[in-house]
Amino acid sequence: MRWLASPALVFLLIVGATSAVFAAELSGWVLQSNGNPMANASLQLVRQDGGETFTGTTDNQGRYSFEHIPPGRYVLRAGGAERQVYVEPGFNSANLRQ
Numbered sequence: 001m002r003w004l005a006s007p008a009l010v011f012l013l014i015v016g017a018t019s020a021v022f023a024a025e026l027s028g029w030v031l032q033s034n035g036n037p038m039a040n041a042s043l044q045l046v047r048q049d050g051g052e053t054f055t056g057t058t059d060n061q062g063r064y065s066f067e068h069i070p071p072g073r074y075v076l077r078a079g080g081a082e083r084q085v086y087v088e089p090g091f092n093s094a095n096l097r098q
Helices: 005-022
Strands: 022-032 043-048 054-057 063-069 072-080 081-087 088-093
Touching: 022 072, 022 081, 043 063, 054 063
Parallel strands: 022 088
Antiparallel strands: 022 063, 043 054, 043 072, 072 081
């Protein structure tokens, strides 16, 4: 018996495989100038090419994580501090200090 895939199914398989390969994660800590963690700080991760803006909040120990983001150049902002980061496919880490 011969099986033919519909064009829609082929498209979904290609898109699913591509997004899995190019998904990225960025995590780290936001620290105060004295080195103490900045708990419950609001974060912005802004894509420099004019794309998406992601928002988040640090936990009680100043940790943050952005999952399933597209790779690219970003600006990470929290509490008046900012840092440029380049996010590659896979796991990335960046700390931010005021």
